[in-house]
Amino acid sequence: MQPDYPVIAFDVGGTDIKSTFVDAEGNIRQIRRTPTPRSNNAVNDILDTLSGIHADYVAELEIPAISVGLAVPGLVDEKSGIAHYSANIGWQDTPLRAWAQDRLGMPVALCHDVRSAAVAESRFGAGIDSEHMLAVVIGTGIASTLVIQGSAYLGSGTAGEIGHGVFDPAGPPCGCGSRGCLENIVSARAMLTAYEMATGELLDGAKDLISRAASGDKDAKSIWAESVRSLAVALTRICTVIAPDTVVIGGGISRAGDALFLPLREHFESFMGRFPKPLIVPATLGDDAGLIGSLYTAQQLAKQLHS
Structure with a gap:
């Protein structure tokens, strides 16, 4: 710059x-x-x-x-x-x-x-060669941004709140006033809450859950697998509408590496069917x-x- x-x-x-x-x-x-x-x-x-x-x-x-x-x-x-x-x-x-x-x-x-963060990734990071980039940041919550030729799409002013798109209308109430939001399924907070409800044990962050899933903990493995599948479904819904050429995943959950990206890409490619499939890559600017x-x-x- x-x-x-x-x-x-x-x-x-x-x-x-x-x-x-x-x-x-x-x-x-x-x-x-x-x-x-x-x-x-x-x-x-x-x-x-x-x-x-x-x-x-x-x-x-x-x-x-x-x-x-x-x-x-x-x-x-x-x-x-x-x-x-x-x-x-x-x-x-x-x-x-x-x-x-x-x-x-x-x-x-x-x-x-x-x-x-999405504009930064588009101009200086993982999406530098992308003309139409979707950035998704997954941490305590989850949000997204469509970046078109280096500029964030704002819509009427608040575009990108993927975390508060209704994923399951029968799901739990959300702080935004709706219920069944994606953030209540895919975010780190949601996964930790699900594990605590299943086992009575409070984990020390999403990294702990991912580690337990890799070690064969059936509850952690089930929660992680369902979260990744749900993320793939959400990305499919978005990408069939806006058709980005690149999807950049950032936030703390992206640090899971292959544990996230391998099953996510597999689900996503299956769900997209004959639609063009954008690249799914990790963010690089941290x-x-x-x-x-x-x-x-x-x-x-x-x-x-x-x-």
Whole structure:
């Protein structure tokens, strides 16, 4: 990336806030991780934290930023700048872009964290040669983004919430207000909950479940197999409609490697029948993808302001 202007980027997560400052020569001056505030006034506390990080960068580097990239989780409308909902962070119908601009004193490009990561993978990672890329991030939850020639498809503003597409109408209720959502079947949280209900044992993360499945634990093996099959069904439904040339899988579950990708590709190719079958590949930018995408949006905003 060759930015023309100094910008600051944030990727707000449930655990920490990643941030970086890039100068006009494209040098990444610092990358930080700051604990995400957890309180009854989380939105205001997060904005205070962003402001403090920005002030520290300016004081230490003596370079003022001219725009901000802000990637956040939840249901986010990038066109209006509204963060509609996030169970992990706590905002609800929050005019986050306007509030952030007021607090930071400069233009802010608000972006959904998964869309931000998808754009980064499209432009700098696993989808760099793809014209129509579907990114799916599977961790505690699950979300997706369609990237067309390097730009995320927003629809009316909130496209990509695959995790809250109804997969089984008779399934359990979801925090989004619906029931039977894919996130309640395929996500790491869903798999761990299913194992606890089957065995009474609480596992130490999805990695533990995957390891037990590989070792022959029948409950872990059954839950993992059904989750992978369900993911293949969901991808088939999406790909027969939008026909991407590449599907990039990221998030913590993607680190399962062949345990995920071999059966997923086998199911997917069978379900797709005679339809063209896109490549299914792992993401390559890791945990920094959202921050890289946020940085890119900040650069684009700076260029627009000075064009």
